[in-house]
Amino acid sequence: MLNYNEVKPGVAVLIEGEPYVCTWNNIMQKQQRRPVNQTKLRHLIRGNSIEYSFQQSDKLQEAEIEKKMAIFIYQRNGEWFFHDIADKSKRFSVSDEMMGDSGKFLKGNTECETHWFDGKLFRVKLPIKVELKVTEAPPDIRGATAQGGSKLVELETGASLNVPMFVKLGDVIRINTETGEYVERA
Numbered sequence: 708m709l710n711y712n713e714v715k716p717g718v719a720v721l722i723e724g725e726p727y728v729c730t731w732n733n734i735m736q737k738q739q740r741r742p743v744n745q746t747k748l749r750h751l752i753r754g755n756s757i758e759y760s761f762q763q764s765d766k767l768q769e770a771e772i773e774k775k776m777a778i779f780i781y782q783r784n785g786e787w788f789f790h791d792i793a794d795k796s797k798r799f800s801v802s803d804e805m806m807g808d809s810g811k812f813l814k815g816n817t818e819c820e821t822h823w824f825d826g827k828l829f830r831v832k833l834p835i836k837v838e839l840k841v842t843e844a845p846p847d848i849r850g851a852t853a854q855g856g857s858k859l860v861e862l863e864t865g866a867s868l869n870v871p872m873f874v875k876l877g878d879v880i881r882i883n884t885e886t887g888e889y890v891e892r893a
Contacts, residue, residue, distance in 0.1 A: 709769055711744045711761035719751065719770035722759065726751040726770040726824050751822075752829045773823040777831075779813050789831070792818065801831055809884050811866035812837050833884040838893045839863050844876045 712734055714720060719728045727748035736742040744761040751770070761767070776792040777799075787806050791797035803810070805828075813819075813833060822830040843861035857869045862882075870889045874880060879893040 709767040711763055711765045711767070712742075714744055714746055714761055714767065719772050720748075721768045721770050722748070726772070727757070727759075728770075730756070751824055752827070770824060775821050775823065777819050777821045779815060779817045779819055781815060782810070782813070787813070787831075789819065789821070799828065801828065805829075806831060808887065809833050811864055812839065812862075812882055812884050812887070814839065814864050835883060835885060836881050836890060837884055838879050838881055839866075841870075841874060841876055841878045841880060844874060844878075847872050847875075 709718070709720065714729050715732055716729050719726060721727075727750055729746050730749050731747040733745045734742055735745055741763045743763075746759050746761065747756055748759055749756045751772075777789040778792055780788045780790055780798070782788070785803040787801045787803075787810060789799055789801065806813075814837075817837065818834065820832040821828055822832065839862040841860045842863050845858055845860075848856070848858075856872045858872055858874075859867055860870050860874060861867055862880075868882065868887075868889060870880060874889075874892065881890040881893050882888070883890050
């Protein structure tokens, strides 16, 4: 059981049987009144946000979130297939909407972290940085590069990305999957 003041960003709690994770909190005490923990909570499965104030007398149950490592196998017809890192026979799939835009940087045999609540998968977390090979790149253009020009290249996963002019066909580059931006040449 958690006290009202232990609900901080990153802590998952159950409210009316539903799992929420705290994204912001502020413990406030008005004159001659009991302190209140004002929070913003995001539903783990649906993704909607609510504001909730916890009183000093509130006791909360922490949500049991299980984290498992999984390996991405392939993507077909809007489904992304993974298997458990320890047991290849335990396969599961994820929909396009759950993967979101970050899925375009995923290639076969990539390790990912999966988050489960009550035996249901609600999030696939990719590694922060991935290395991908450039499969299509336009030639370098001489000229106005005083501001450090950029060009659009295609990666081995089919994703397009803006990179600096010096990146060539066949280069392996690092990409931040959270922002979707070029980081460096590998």
